[in-house]
Amino acid sequence: MKKFVNDPKQFVPDMLKGLALANPDTLTYDPKANLIVRADAPRDDKVSIVQGSGSGHEPAHVMVVGKGMLDAACPGDVFAAPPTDYVIEAARRVNSPKGVLLLVNNYTGDKMAFEMAEEFAEAEGITVATLFIDDDVAVKDSTYTIGRRGVAGNFFVIKAVGAAAEAGADLDEVVRVGKKVNSVTRTMGVALTACTPPAKGSPLFELGDDEIEVGVGIHGEPGRARQKIVPADEIVDILLDPIVSDLPFSDGDEVALMVNGLGGTPISELYLLYGIAHEKLVAQGITPVRSYVGEYCTSLDMAGASITLVKLDDEVKELLAAPAEIPIRTF
Amino acid sequence: MKKFVNDPKQFVPDMLKGLALANPDTLTYDPKANLIVRADAPRDDKVSIVQGSGSGHEPAHVMVVGKGMLDAACPGDVFAAPPTDYVIEAARRVNSPKGVLLLVNNYTGDKMAFEMAEEFAEAEGITVATLFIDDDVAVKDSTYTIGRRGVAGNFFVIKAVGAAAEAGADLDEVVRVGKKVNSVTRTMGVALTACTPPAKGSPLFELGDDEIEVGVGIHGEPGRARQKIVPADEIVDILLDPIVSDLPFSDGDEVALMVNGLGGTPISELYLLYGIAHEKLVAQGITPVRSYVGEYCTSLDMAGASITLVKLDDEVKELLAAPAEIPIRTF
Known part of the structure; x- marks a missing residue:
């Protein structure tokens, strides 16, 4: 294994410490419960x-x-759900009179931790709602999931509920917005290589020198098929067709189009994929009006990418265009 | 080779097409001269x-x-200087009464192309200045360089001259600012893996399963030493000590600290490196007051990272804090 790491078991805390040191004005790090919290949270x-x-x-x-x-x-440890105690502590830490929304990607382990945490937090008098995200069209059930997995489309749900919350919406309304965006978001990914968890020290699965895993999960779970690598143009078809036909997206639709890198793929290749996907959508009468190219939801150092489409209406457009500030400084 | 690519020879144009399609309001793409131009350029x-x-x-x-x-x-093709004709066309395309500044990382091929372009552009009546960037402390001369190489610190020169130009500074003043920032910027990088150019289809150099290349160039050029991989803590020492002692940076200095990914390294590892570097600097009385963690200047899919320090004074702080807008959308 070649990684930038000290003690592999301390990988997550060491990363979080760096994140907090890089953002002293906006973030705080609670090492006891592994939390990253906005410096100004909670706001009444x-x-x-x-x-x-x-x-x-x-x-x-x-x-x-x-x-x-x-x-x-x-966060939990690498590819592991956070302990229930940590989730309860997070709810306490940002407890607001307007309530707390817990967002959870639909994996069985995370679902259990968060559902238990919701019960305990409510017993303490915290108003809590939980929302599950399941945007991955690749498989119906999966290694760690009953029902669809939550993957990169999660970003759009966060952006939408974050915007609604900043605008002062109450908890029910924030939940409505989140469910709506989840319901119009579809993703599928492909792996070119496996990923290597620091504490394991070796690749999580084997993939031949000329093979790709179509519909891969963000923990390296199997997808729909393993096949020989093909040109980017064909890869985009393999990802885009199941996405478009699933909702379905159709002639006249306006969409947000995301090409998300899985960790080991350079941004040059992501923009190349974006160009192909954009033109294929336009040829079907589907218009990308918001573009997202980069890393949003990765799988450690896995080379690969996912494509996400979000069907836009005026409300969703406005939510996605709302201002936001995150720690990743680009200039 | 496993990459997202159609015809490997068309990798760069296909990427640029995607970039322009993703940013229709702000960027234009000229396929004849391979240019990406601001939609509102030139401004008088x-x-x-x-x-x-x-x-x-x-x-x-x-x-x-x-x-x-x-x-x-x-841009030229992968790891190749742009043809002189394209540079001249770029100067024509953004010709402003206030002049044109050409920024060039210090590589012999780029230097030749840009010096010739400057002469031709001036002969056409365009006011041009050229500024060479050479922030890499790893080696004195290199495979493609007489003198130091220009690497990720380049970002800070762009940011500073961009801010000065937006504020209305004249060409001489913009050049002064750029030279000043270049003179207080130092970088060194390390590769964990080689990179694979699309048209070559195989890794550019060989690196053993447990080896790292210290002081690597952004085209995979040799650096200072090849050695066994060590914990992140030691890697930060190996990069940071030559940077700090070179300027030198010293007790009482305020700095911008950048941890730049080389393309195949996930951002989790970059933040882990940031935390280590930040604490090591603070222990020497050097205070990071601006942080940059992510990919700024990569080497295709190479796993690895570089560290950059910029010595700050009030003028440089103000330039780096100026507003900017780039195509990479993060939210």
């Missing part, structure tokens, strides 16, 4: 938004804590 | 800033064209 005038999940998907979700996005992130 | 009231270099270093430089940054980028 807004619903607090919390997302938890296993680590290894950065920037999701610890690096999207900020104005218009999350109030706190509650 | 500001010096135009152009950077050219080989491709394969994205987001440098085609993805930092925007307000407060570049007016145009003039």
Whole structure:
């Protein structure tokens, strides 16, 4: 294994410490419960938004804590759900009179931790709602999931509920907005290589020198098929066709189009994929009016990408265009 | 080779097409001269800033064209200087009464192309200045360089001259600012893996399963030493000590600290490195007051990172804090 790491078991805390040191004015790090929290949270005038999940998907979700996005992130160890205690502590830490929304990608381990945390938090008098995200069209059930998995489309749900919360919406309204965006968001991914968890020290699965895993999960779970690598143009078809036909998206639709890198793929290749996907959509009468190219939800150092489409109406457009501030400084 | 690519020879144009499709309101793409140009360039009231270099270093430089940054980028093919004709066309395209500044990382091929272009452009009546960037402390001369190489610190020069130009500074003043920032910027990098150019289809150099290349160049050029991989803590020492002792940076200094990914390294590892570097600097009385963690200047899919320090005074702080807008959307 060649990684930048000290003690592999301390990978997550060491990363979170660096994140907090790089953002002293906006973030605080609570090492006891592994939390990254907005410096100004909780605010009495807004619903607090919390997302938890296993680590290894950065920037999701610890690096999207900020104005218009999350109030706190509650990560577990690499590819492991956060302990229930940590989720309860997150709800306490950002408890607001307007309530707390817990966002959870639909994996069985995370679901259990968050459902238990919701019960305990409510017993303490905290107003809590939980929202599950399941945008991945690749498989119906999966290694760690009953029902569809939550993957990169999660970003759009965070952005939408974050915008609604900043605008002062109450908890029910924030939940409505989040469910709506989840219901119009579809994703599928492909792996060119496996990923290597620091504490394991070796690739999580084997993939031949000329093979790709179509519909891969963000923990390296199997997808729809393993096949020989093909040109980018064909890969885009393989990802886009199941996405478009699933909702379905159709002639006249306006969409947000995301090409998300899985961690080891350079941004040059992501823009190349974006161009192909954009033109294929336009040829079907579907118009990308918002573009997202980069890393949003990764799988450690996996080479690969996912494509996400969000069907837009005026409300969703406005939510996605709302201002936000996150720790990732680009200039 | 496993990459997202159609015809490997069309990798750069296909990427640029995607970039322009993703940013229709702010960027235009000229396929004849391989240019990415701000939609509002040239502006009569500001010096135009152009950077050219080989491709394969994205987001440098085609993805930092925007307000407060570049007016145009003039990329060559992967790891190849742009043809002189393309540089001249870039100068024509953004010709402003206030002049055009050409930024060039110090590589012999780029230097020749830009010096010739400067002569031709001046002969056409365009006011041009050229500024060479050479922030890499790893080696004195290198495979493609007489003198030091220009690497990720380049970002800070772009940011500073971009800010000065937006504020209305004349060409001499913009050049002064750029030279000043270059003179207080130092970088060193390390590779964990080689990179694979699309048209070559195989890794550019060989690196053993447990080896790292210390002081690597952004085209995979040899650095100072090849050694066994060590914990992140030691890697930070190996990079930071030569940087700190070179300027030198010393007790009482305020700095910008950048941890730049080389393309295949996930952002989790970059934040882990940031935390270590930040604490080591503070222990020496050097205070990071601006942080940059992510990909700024890559080497295709190479796993690895570089560290950059910029010595700050009030003027440089103000330039780096100026507003800017680039195509990379993060939320």
